[in-house]
Amino acid sequence: MPRSTSADLVGSVSDAAHQPDHQKIVVDHVSKVFDVGDGSVHALSDLSLTIAQGEVVSFLGPSGCGKSTLLTMLAGLTTPTTGSVTVGGSPASPRRDVGLMFQRSMLFPWRNVLQNVLLPAEVMRLDRSDSRERAVELLDMVGLGGWEKRRVNELSGGMQQRVALARVLLPDPDVLLLDEPFGALDEMTRESLDLEIAKIAAATHKNVVMVTHSLYEAALVSDRIFVFSSRPGRLVGVVEVPFGATRSAELSGTPEFAAIISECRELLQKGHAGK
């Protein structure tokens, strides 16, 4: 099989390249209050941020800082109590150009690998044979060419996440929302998948928003890191990561990388102390 190029797989690059400052995701004065039993929990408090077209960002913070809640809002699965969330100029909603991926692969064991990748195509009523072709190419891209007919429970955790990655890429979303996508994997697998995400984002100018509590992962893939404090979730600071689009594991040995990690750590501590 010929090697697939990014242009084949992900269609044309949008006009983002011409408007680098175009705001793709806007979170405007968002608060979220959950009612629980005998009271309420402030998951997020008056949060505002913007993410530019094609940017790769991380939401970094301790458990319970509302970063996953915010991601769920970007996916249009939760509505803010106050404020607004817009993606690509319209209010966030579940739709084809936004893809969500979880820490657990959430593959369906009654479907084989290919059928799992094709799930979005079935649900979204996409063209059957086009989708099939694309699914095979995507599986090849994530290194699982030839595994189409296998049962998902024959796959390792890392392979299952690769299938989930192919599945989320199938409808060719502009925005990838990743909720601790590789948090359950071992260090080595995690790093290689992080680098794949960075590579895909760079090649296809997709927006990636990754929720994580790993400083290393955040610094490795992101253009910017949003650091959160917990309960109520607030933005403590934003760290710029000036490594450009091409990422590799060797970056982690540089002093600049170490500086970014320690900057994030200071912000996390500041957020913790400010409670």
Next chain:
Amino acid sequence: MTTQLPVEASVDGGARPAVAGASRRASLPWGTWAASLGVLIILVGVWDLLTRWETIDPIIVPTPWSVADATWTLMGEGFFYRHLWVTTAEVLLGFGIGVFLGCGLGIVLGLSDRTRRVMSPYVVAFAGLPKVVLAPLFITAFGFGMSSKVVMAVTICFFALLVNTQLGLTSVDPEARRLMASLNASRRDVFFKLSVPHSLPLVFAGMKTALSLALVGAIVGEFVGASSGLGYLLSQYSYQLAVPLVWSITFVLALMGIVLYVMIEWLDRKIVHWAQPQGRGSE
């Protein structure tokens, strides 16, 4: 630029499909079968010795050979097959209607939290009721024919399916639901592509329980009041103190239970292929 991504074989355990799977424990069953047969021979041997030495009164437990003889005679009689057919029909009808009703009500309760909460006291009350007490009522209401036994079988077996269907539908992983929601899936797609396949293993487990319960229901119904069926025949022989024949029919009923169970088990393996023990793949 290409986006073909490397696979680190050492980390992920190989980049190409390995020839794993289907025949992993092909050598095991023969030994198991032989051992099972051995247990049967030992049991019959012990039975023979106990009756031969009259440790057990042969009026109560006849020798294996007299039971075999009685079974042989019974198999030669035309009326035996009529009774066998009646009971089989009652069980299958009762089971079929029970599956239909149990799954139907299970879906209603499984899909609506409100209905489930409203109905839960009645479900609990019915679960606690020893359903065999209803047999005399059903005989009064539906007569001595097959219908009262079918109703008894349905009543006693549909509950297993109701509970398991409901449990299946309500135990879907919330994150899987979020995945479907993020794809903007319709209620229909969520039901057929997620909830139903997720519930199938539990539904089949319920069917296995329901099948033996349907057999109990039909036999109890026949005991209480009937003019045909193996349960009726068994109680007649019992009154006549034809003990070897009572044992014959008991074995026939056990065999019937086994055959029906094996059929469901086979269906289960065909349909719910993903939930089977490793090494029994569908390939």
